[in-house]
């Protein structure tokens with residue numbers, strides 16, 4: 001079912017009904033997923049339903065300001081709505097945790113901050129990530145910082161697992177080659 | 193050269209170094225959601241993709257958004273997910289014309305008479321003194337609070353008449369008319 005977004009923006013109630021019917025399941029699912037992974041235990045049904053409603057409110061508030069930013073040439077509506085739903089959910093969860101914070105729903109509002117538990121000490125040398133390409137850095141972050149599997153990283157990048165393995169290999173080789181020129185590096189110390 | 197360096201587990205090697213970055217890079221705006229969505233849908237050209245991946249490599253929050261989006265889309269596509277809750281649908285439908293401009297809304301509400309609409313809202317506690325007079329109601333909290341209060345009204349009352357706008361709009365939109 002194709003829903004006429006412009007008709008929703010124009011205030012056509014039937015188009016809005018169709019929009020809600022078409023996308024509520026996806027939005028519900030995206031919110032549910034975000035709540036499950038957010039701070040606090042469980043996924044209370046009432047909270048999820050409230051957030052789903054808030055997603056719809058945000059899409060059309062201020063003369064559909066948010067909905068108007070959607071451009072079908074740049075991304076699928078389902079993907080964009082999923083990201084909007086997550087963003088609203090995380091905003092709400094943060095607000096719950098810190099009620100004083102002022103909240104203006106913005107397109108850029110994103111995600112939950114996860115602080116690494118094992119902070120490096122002050123004398124830990126920085127890894128020279130600047131010698132890597134963006135893709136290589138991203139692969140290493142996903143594999144090592146987030147400890148995702150090769151398959152998960154492949155899904156993230158929409159490539160096959162072999163490409164991930166090869167990117168990882170090239171990235172580490174490049175890092176090691178760079179570090180081997182620096183006698184102070186801990187890698188050198190350990191091996192020598 | 194790499195034979196001079198430890199060949200232990202790659203992860204151990206990584207952990208010898210400080211690889212930490214803030215969850216979101218300082219002084220750098222995260223890309224718009226539409227761009228992240230374009231990445232997920234593989235709609236970015238080579239340069240835009242590389243630019244975004246550079247951001248992703250430094251931004252845990254955006255990486256998390258990508259992972260979440262892919263997971264949620266797959267989950268819905270596989271239909272093994274939660275059912276679409278009817279209560280949620282009915283509730284969202286009551287918002288239907290809220291996104292229209294205030295003038296438009298008031299013109300349609302004129303069918304009832306603004307006074308009658310206010311009276312109806314006051315009757316269900318939708319227009320508490322604070323909500324009605326606290327200035328422009330631009331915050332999401334207020335909009336949602338309005339919606340929740342007004343949700344007490346019978347939402348099916350005008351379901352089939354597209355010309356009659358649900359009075360929920362008045363509380364949110366009337367501020368624009370001042």
Ligand SMILES: [Zn+2]
Nearest residue numbers: 222223251254
């Ligand atoms: Zn970011």
